[in-house]
Amino acid sequence: MHFFLEPGFFSNAPVRTALLLGAVVAAVSAVVGVITVVRSQSFAGHALTDVATAGGSGAYYLGVGALWGFLGGSLAGAGAMELIGVQRVRRRDLATGIVLGAATGLSALFLYLDTTVKATTGATQQILFGSIFSVSSSTIPYVAIFGGLVVLMMAIMRRPLLLTSLSSEIASSQGVRVRMVGVLFMFCLAVSVGLSSIAIGSILSTALLIGPAATALRVARSIAAATFLAIGLGIISTWLGILLAYDSFYWDPSSQGLPVSFFIVAICFVFYVFSGIALSRRRAQETRRPVATDSALSAEGR
Amino acid sequence: MRQGLAVLGTVLAGLTLVACGTTAAVAPNGIIRAVGAENEYANVLSQIGGRYVSVTSILQNPNTDPHAFEASTKVAKAVSAAQIVVQNGLGYDTFMNNIEAATPNTRRLIIDVQKVLRVPSTAPNPHFWYEPFAMSDVASVMARDLSRLEPEHTSYFSQRRKIFDASLTTLNKTIEALGAKYHGIKVAVTEPVADYLLREMDVDVVTPFVFQADIMNGVDPSPEDISLEDGFFSKHEVRLFVYNQQVVDSLTNSLRDNALAAKIPIVGVYETMPTPGFTYQTWMMAEINAIVRGLSTGKSTEAL
Numbered sequence: 001m002h003f004f005l006e007p008g009f010f011s012n013a014p015v016r017t018a019l020l021l022g023a024v025v026a027a028v029s030a031v032v033g034v035i036t037v038v039r040s041q042s043f044a045g046h047a048l049t050d051v052a053t054a055g056g057s058g059a060y061y062l063g064v065g066a067l068w069g070f071l072g073g074s075l076a077g078a079g080a081m082e083l084i085g086v087q088r089v090r091r092r093d094l095a096t097g098i099v100l101g102a103a104t105g106l107s108a109l110f111l112y113l114d115t116t117v118k119a120t121t122g123a124t125q126q127i128l129f130g131s132i133f134s135v136s137s138s139t140i141p142y143v144a145i146f147g148g149l150v151v152l153m154m155a156i157m158r159r160p161l162l163l164t165s166l167s168s169e170i171a172s173s174q175g176v177r178v179r180m181v182g183v184l185f186m187f188c189l190a191v192s193v194g195l196s197s198i199a200i201g202s203i204l205s206t207a208l209l210i211g212p213a214a215t216a217l218r219v220a221r222s223i224a225a226a227t228f229l230a231i232g233l234g235i236i237s238t239w240l241g242i243l244l245a246y247d248s249f250y251w252d253p254s255s256q257g258l259p260v261s262f263f264i265v266a267i268c269f270v271f272y273v274f275s276g277i278a279l280s281r282r283r284a285q286e287t288r289r290p291v292a293t294d295s296a297l298s299a300e301g302r
Numbered sequence: 303m304r305q306g307l308a309v310l311g312t313v314l315a316g317l318t319l320v321a322c323g324t325t326a327a328v329a330p331n332g333i334i335r336a337v338g339a340e341n342e343y344a345n346v347l348s349q350i351g352g353r354y355v356s357v358t359s360i361l362q363n364p365n366t367d368p369h370a371f372e373a374s375t376k377v378a379k380a381v382s383a384a385q386i387v388v389q390n391g392l393g394y395d396t397f398m399n400n401i402e403a404a405t406p407n408t409r410r411l412i413i414d415v416q417k418v419l420r421v422p423s424t425a426p427n428p429h430f431w432y433e434p435f436a437m438s439d440v441a442s443v444m445a446r447d448l449s450r451l452e453p454e455h456t457s458y459f460s461q462r463r464k465i466f467d468a469s470l471t472t473l474n475k476t477i478e479a480l481g482a483k484y485h486g487i488k489v490a491v492t493e494p495v496a497d498y499l500l501r502e503m504d505v506d507v508v509t510p511f512v513f514q515a516d517i518m519n520g521v522d523p524s525p526e527d528i529s530l531e532d533g534f535f536s537k538h539e540v541r542l543f544v545y546n547q548q549v550v551d552s553l554t555n556s557l558r559d560n561a562l563a564a565k566i567p568i569v570g571v572y573e574t575m576p577t578p579g580f581t582y583q584t585w586m587m588a589e590i591n592a593i594v595r596g597l598s599t600g601k602s603t604e605a606l
Contacts, residue, residue: 014528125520
């Protein structure tokens with residue numbers, strides 16, 4: 001046990017902050033992530049991380065808290081995509097790509113200014129790949145409030161969201177305001193990306209958004225079950241990642257720990273690979289014994 | 303169209319000529335063109351070279367992170383025209399090597415402080431100018447190279463080097479006296495910026511070097527080291543917190559707040575010489591005075 005859980009893990013203040021922050025962020029990402037995968041908006045989710053990068057690096061430049069930069073950036077990005085036309089599926093990738101490119105250019109500008117004009121050490125590393133152990137514990141209430149808001153909105157919009165994801169025609173015939181639902185969902189996606197940028201960095205936040213959700217959708221048989229499974233997988237990945245990063249301090253005689261973001265993302269990936277193996281076994285069984293099976297949206301999440 | 307190309311060709315040829323012209327230019331009135339990669343070296347060089355040298359410094363803004371500096375074309379132009387260049391080495395100003403390689407000039411003299419001090423390339427701390435004892439060696443190489451460029455002013459340069467050395471002696475005597483007084487006193491730091499000076503003062507830097515290097519290199523430090531560093535303040539294990547006020551982030555800010563809350567005095571140190579109003583020696587003296595003030599009266603000096 002000593003090898004797995006090095007001493008002082010739970011009494012370490014940065015670790016406790018990271019565990020709490022990581023759990024909230026992982027849960028919010030999972031809830032939003034499942035719908036993102038179902039709506040095939042993973043690319044938009046990824047583009048928002050690039051916009052969040054621009055926001056985060058801009059915040060460093062302006063001397064504002066990184067959380068506000070990440071949130072502001074991804075919300076502005078979501079707004080821009082919405083204006084260009086993310087709602088129409090045919091134009092969605094185009095709008096996303098254009099916003100992504102512009103935002104990445106803006107990040108290059110801000111990161112340049114951060115290092116040449118402002119006295120920020122390692123801004124690039126912290127914005128792109130996160131710095132969960134150096135997040136101030138005073139950030140947690142804000143993360144919890146925004147996270148709670150998103151989860152609440154997602155719970156309220158559950159039915160219309162699923163309906164519009166399956167068919168916008170059917171949804172609007174049922175009286176769902178498709179456009180409104182899409183806008184509100186983009187808001188939730190943007191906030192979720194902004195929050196996870198604080199934890200594992202803006203570039204890697206897609207991994208926490210899509211990874212556990214995609215894994216859960218492969219295995220679970222309903223959206224509700226997939227959501228709960230994704231929350232569990234996300235929290236396990238984050239906590240295990242934090243534990244391994246803590247332990248890695250003792251692996252090497254020079255006491256140079258390894259980055260926590262790497263562990264979290266690697267664990268998400270391992271879960272996804274294992275779910276693929278589980279899925280192919282189940283499929284093999286089902287072809288032998290053809291019973292009516294409708295796994296959560298044909299398993300691949302499309 | 304063809305005419306347009308011809309015009310373009312003429313313009314390009316003209317530009318090439320102009321470009322060659324600047325590199326080959328001889329300094330007017332016997333004034334040596336020099337570049338100091340860091341403004342503290344530029345300052346020492348101009349103290350030695352006096353009226354026969356015109357020094358441009360590259361890193362001179364105390365509000366930027368020197369470790370993350372990227373050179374501009376302006377810098378490249380200054381380096382390509384320089385007859386003598388002083389740079390720190392040990393990866394602190396690698397951009398200088400790149401520019402020098404891009405503007406080859408066999409007659410340009412390059413003083414690499416790491417090489418002057420014979421510091422192995424595996425050494426972890428590049429902030430050599432915080433070792434005033436070593437600056438004497440750098441100054442003597444500067445005087446030698448300036449004399450090589452203008453042999454007729456050799457006695458002038460060596461006279462000025464003696465004046466510089468004398469002022470360093472005062473500085474070094476102060477440091478030695480403090481070493482006897484503050485031997486073994488525990489201090490915490492964020493980065494190894496002033497570590498050479500603190501070592502000469504014989505104080506005990508308790509912050510793990512891995513943590514200092516992580517902050518210096520902009521890498522996320524381990525949670526173990528963060529809570530160890532915080533513990534120095536909350537358990538009152540250190541008498542002083544030496545803080546690189548030039549390069550800050552949310553973590554160093556929170557460490558600063560914790561130190562202040564625990565009433566541990568803070569001394570802000572700079573990587574780049576604050577200008578105007580300082581010479582290399584007065585800057586070092588101001589840092590030493592700030593450290594002494596913190597240790598003896600418990601007062602913080604967050605900025606010079």
